[in-house]
Amino acid sequence: IWTDVLGYVRKNISEVEYHTWFAPVRPLGVQQGSLVLGVRNSFAQEWFRKHYLELLEDALRSMGAQQPQVSFQVLPAVQDAMMLPADPPPPPKSSTRGPRSAPERPAVTPTENRKSLNPKYIFENFVVGPNNNLAHAASLAVAESPGKAYNPLFIYGDVGLGKTHLMHAVGHYMSERYPDKRIEYVSTESFTNDLINAIREDKMTQFRNRYRSVDLLLVDDIQFLAGKERTQEEFFHTFNALYENHKQIILSSDRPPKDIQTLEGRLRSRFEWGLITDIQSPEFETRVAILKMNAEHHRMNIPQDVLELIARQVTSNIRELEGALMRVVAFASLNNVPFSRTVAAKALSNVFAPQEVKVEMADVLRAVAAQYNIPPEAIRGSGRVREVVTPRQVAMYLIRELTGHSLPEIGGFFGRDHSTVMHAISKVTEQLGKDSEMTEAVAFLKRRLQGLEGEEL
Ligand code: ADP
Numbered sequence: 001i002w003t004d005v006l007g008y009v010r011k012n013i014s015e016v017e018y019h020t021w022f023a024p025v026r027p028l029g030v031q032q033g034s035l036v037l038g039v040r041n042s043f044a045q046e047w048f049r050k051h052y053l054e055l056l057e058d059a060l061r062s063m064g065a066q067q068p069q070v071s072f073q074v075l076p077a078v079q080d081a082m083m084l085p086a087d088p089p090p091p092p093k094s095s096t097r098g099p100r101s102a103p104e105r106p107a108v109t110p111t112e113n114r115k116s117l118n119p120k121y122i123f124e125n126f127v128v129g130p131n132n133n134l135a136h137a138a139s140l141a142v143a144e145s146p147g148k149a150y151n152p153l154f155i156y157g158d159v160g161l162g163k164t165h166l167m168h169a170v171g172h173y174m175s176e177r178y179p180d181k182r183i184e185y186v187s188t189e190s191f192t193n194d195l196i197n198a199i200r201e202d203k204m205t206q207f208r209n210r211y212r213s214v215d216l217l218l219v220d221d222i223q224f225l226a227g228k229e230r231t232q233e234e235f236f237h238t239f240n241a242l243y244e245n246h247k248q249i250i251l252s253s254d255r256p257p258k259d260i261q262t263l264e265g266r267l268r269s270r271f272e273w274g275l276i277t278d279i280q281s282p283e284f285e286t287r288v289a290i291l292k293m294n295a296e297h298h299r300m301n302i303p304q305d306v307l308e309l310i311a312r313q314v315t316s317n318i319r320e321l322e323g324a325l326m327r328v329v330a331f332a333s334l335n336n337v338p339f340s341r342t343v344a345a346k347a348l349s350n351v352f353a354p355q356e357v358k359v360e361m362a363d364v365l366r367a368v369a370a371q372y373n374i375p376p377e378a379i380r381g382s383g384r385v386r387e388v389v390t391p392r393q394v395a396m397y398l399i400r401e402l403t404g405h406s407l408p409e410i411g412g413f414f415g416r417d418h419s420t421v422m423h424a425i426s427k428v429t430e431q432l433g434k435d436s437e438m439t440e441a442v443a444f445l446k447r448r449l450q451g452l453e454g455e456e457l
C-alpha cells in the first residue's frame with residue numbers, strides 16, 4: 001500500500017517537498033488499524049503531523065479505507081537507510097544514461113564514489129527555505145537527470161550558506177541511484193594543485209583521464225580560477241570534454257560568473273550556458289529549523305526559545321549558526337545546567353555582541369518610520385496607499401526577523417490578523433534580492449537595529 005500512498009502524495013505536492021519529506025520515510029507496517037511510518041527525527045515527526053497528516057489520510061481514503069489512521073515513529077539513526085527495509089532504488093532509466101566516454105574504464109564502487117563526499121551532506125539533512133529553494137530544486141533536478149536538466153549548474157552565494165552541502169548531496173543521490181557512475185568532487189584549489197603536479201611530473205595523460213572520464217564533476221569555489229591562466233586553459237578543455245559527452249558539471253562560487261574578475265570570456269560564457277542560481281542568507285524560520293535539525297542529530301532536547309535566541313544572534317553564516325549551537329551545548333554541559341535563554345546568552349556573549357541587543361517592536365517601528373520618512377502612526381494606521389503599505393510590510397518582516405514575536409502578536413501590534421502579517425512577510429521576502437532599494441533598506445535597518453551601525457535609536 002505504501003507505494004500507492006506515495007503515488008497519491010506525489011501527485012498532490014511539489015517534487016521538492018516530496019523528496020525532502022517523503023523520500024526518507026520508511027513504512028513500518030500496520031498496527032491496530034493504523035499505518036505506522038518511520039521518520040528521521042522528532043522534527044520530521046512534528047512536521048508530518050502538522051502538514052501531511054490529512055494528505056496521508058486522504059490517500060488511504062482514496063484507496064478505500066473507511067477510517068484511515070496514520071501514526072509516526074522516530075527511527076533510530078536512519079542515516080544508513082541500508083539497514084532498513086527500504087524500497088529498492090528505481091532502476092536507472094535508460095534515457096538518463098549518457099554515452100560512455102572511456103570504454104575500458106574500470107568498474108566503480110559506490111564507496112569509491114563517496115570517498116570524497118561528506119556523509120552528512122545529503123538532501124535529507126538540507127533544510128529548504130525561501131533563501132535556497134531554487135538552488136535546492138535545481139540540484140535535485142540535476143541529480144535526477146544528470147547531463148539533461150541544467151548543464152552546468154552554477155550555484156553561488158556567500159560562505160557558509162550550503163553550496164558545498166548541495167553539491168555533495170547531488171553526488172550522494174547519484175551514487176545511490178546509479179552506482180556505476182563516476183563522481184569526482186574537487187575544490188578549485190586541489191584541481192590547480194593536481195594540475196601543477198601533473199605538469200611537473202609529466203603526468204598530464206593521467207590528469208586528463210581522471211577529470212574527463214567522470215559522469216559528474218563537482219568543482220567547488222570556482223572563483224579561485226581568477227588569475228590562473230594555465231588552470232583556466234586546462235579547465236576549459238575538461239569542461240568541453242565533459243559537456244560534449246553530456247556529463248554533468250556543477251560549479252560553486254561566492255559570486256556569479258560575471259563578477260569573477262580575470263576569468264576568460266570563453267569560460268565565463270560556458271558557465272552561463274546552464275542554470276545560474278543563488279543561495280541567500282536564511283530567514284529566521286529557516287535558521288530555527290536548521291538548529292532544530294542539528295539538535296535532533298545530536299539527540300539533544302533544546303527548548304524552542306533557546307533555539308530562537310541562537311537564531312537571532314547568528315543571522316547569515318550557517319556554519320557559525322551550528323558553531324553557536326555547539327557552544328551553547330558545551331557551555332551547558334560543562335556547567336551542568338539545563339538549557340535556558342540565560343545560559344545561551346551567556347555562552348554566546350563573548351563571541352557575539354557583548355551585550356545581547358534586545359529589539360522591541362516599537363524600535364523597529366521607529367526605525368522604519370525614520371527610514372521612509374513617515375510618521376510611525378501612519379505605519380500602524382489603516383492607510384492603503386503604497387507609501388505606507390511598503391514600510392508597514394517591511395516593519396512586520398523585520399519584527400519577525402529580529403524579535404521573534406509570533407505572527408498573532410505582530411498582528412496585534414498593527415491591529416491586524418496574523419494572515420496579513422504572513423502575507424507581508426512573504427511579500428518582502430519575495431522582493432528581497434529583486435528590488436534593490438528594498439534590499440538595501442532592509443539590510444541597513446537590520447544592521448542599525450542590531451546596534452551595528454548608525455546612532456542609537
Ligand atoms: P558553503 O559551501 O556555501 O560555504 P557549506 O555547504 O559548507 O557552505 O555549509 C556550511 C554548513 O552549514 C555545513 O555544515 C552545512 O551542512 C550547513 N548547511 C548549509 N545550508 C544548510 C541547510 N539548508 N540545511 C542544513 N544545513 C545547512
Ligand code: MG
Nearest residue numbers: 163164165220
Ligand atoms: Mg563550500
